[in-house]
Amino acid sequence: MDIKLEQRMEEAKLEARVYFDHAATTAPRPEVIEAVTNVLKESYGNPSSFYKEGHQAARLLEESRASIAQGLGVLPEEVFFTSSGTEADNWAIKGVAQAREGRGRHLITTKVEHHAVLHTMEALEKQGFEVTYLEVDRFGLVDPLDVKKAIRPDTILVSVMMANNEIGTVMPIKAIGTICREANVLFHSDAVQALGAIPVLPRELNADLMSFSGHKLYAPKGIGLLYKRKGLRIDRLLDGGAQERRQRGGTENVAFAKAFSTAFELALMDMAEESTRQIALRDRMIKGVIEAVPHTKLNGHPEKRLPNNANFSFEFIEGESILLLLDALGYACSSGSACTSASLDPSHVLLSIGMPAEIAHGSLRVTIGRETTEKEIDRFLIDLPLVISRLRDMSPLFADHMRGKLDALIPFEGGIDVKIEGGYAL
Secondary structure, eight states, rough: OOOHHHHHHHHHTTTTOOOBTTTOOOOOOOOEEEEEEEEHOOOOSSSTTTTHHHHHHHHHHHHHHHHHHHTTTSSSEEEESOOHHHHHHHHHHHHHHHHTTTTEEEEETTTTTTTHHHHHHHHHHHOOOEEEOOOOOOTSOOHHHHHHHHHOOOOOEEOOOOTTTTTTTTTHHHHHHHEEEEEETTTEETTTTTTTTOOTTTTTOOOOOEEEEEGGGGSSOOEEEEEEEEEOOOOOSSSSHHHHTSSSOSSSHHHHHHHHHHHHHHHHHHHHHHHHHHHHHHHHHHHHHHSSSSEEEEOOOOOOBOTEEEEEEESSSSSSHHHHHHHHTEEEOBSOOGTTTOOOOOOOOHHHHHHHHHHHTTTTEEEEEEOOOOOHHHHHHHHHEEEEEEEEHTTTHHHHHHHHHSSOOSSSSSOSSSOETTTTTO
């Protein structure tokens, strides 16, 4: 018996909501909340103060820094706390540009970076710097050889993200870092989406600078990190006091630093097991959606992608409508980056991988997490086809397609648009 959308909406009112937007943010783990609460209660002193309460806070801050450094395989003095990944990106890029503009004013990045990088680059262009924005292939990968070709005598920085926040593609940053090291050009990577999901070791990746954010790995919002290789001098972003070894003014957020270190420690403990589990759930979803919904495309690399990311494009409809109906059915999903969710423009990432704007508008990003279950995936595979079918029934474009007046841009044969092997859409 065919289940009607209205029936499912009524049933969903009695069912638990399903959170499928872990790329946007995550709910802090209970252990993290407990750690924050303990610090706020017992170690509320200012780390810069010269009395017992200040010393206690300073000790906690440095213990958190040392724990994070150990997880990253770097030195504690190479770890700097910030308010967010965005601040870390701004500091890395602007700090290098201002410190090294005497050597050159050329920077390199890709067209699929997070807006924290792209808008920072645009701000520098207004100050007279020149930026090269590299193309990516249809999977969202940048070719390291393109990076090498783009490097000039006046290039001072290359910035390429480790993993894309929208389509989940994992970049070849180790190869890019090697190229930059050989060319004596600094290399920065926004690793916000990668930390806690896949191994991140800045030294092995040949990175001089890396940005991170706590709220992507089950810590609170409001805490980020910048890894800066020892001996590398960049200009300050925030003027003020002598905090963070005189390189970032502002009283340190001791409680959230502890939250970051606790969340990172927990992530490292179960990363291998949890990544394997999430990959199985992700591939179950990908296979189910592709088989059940005609004219659907998986975006991003089929294998070189984050364990929790599935991004689809559905022809003939728009992403905002998909999100609204899914929300009514109890799902929290996204049509792209949370930082641009208020924009009506199609995703710059999807446009960069060669997707027509009319299809890019019909995108859906589903990112699972630690609490996601197989039962929730199976429920989603029942509900999503109902949503897409309802929206296409209302779409004049789909009506024209059914009457033979409009060709589909995404092919469809017998219910499966791409070959499925081993859980991956190829």
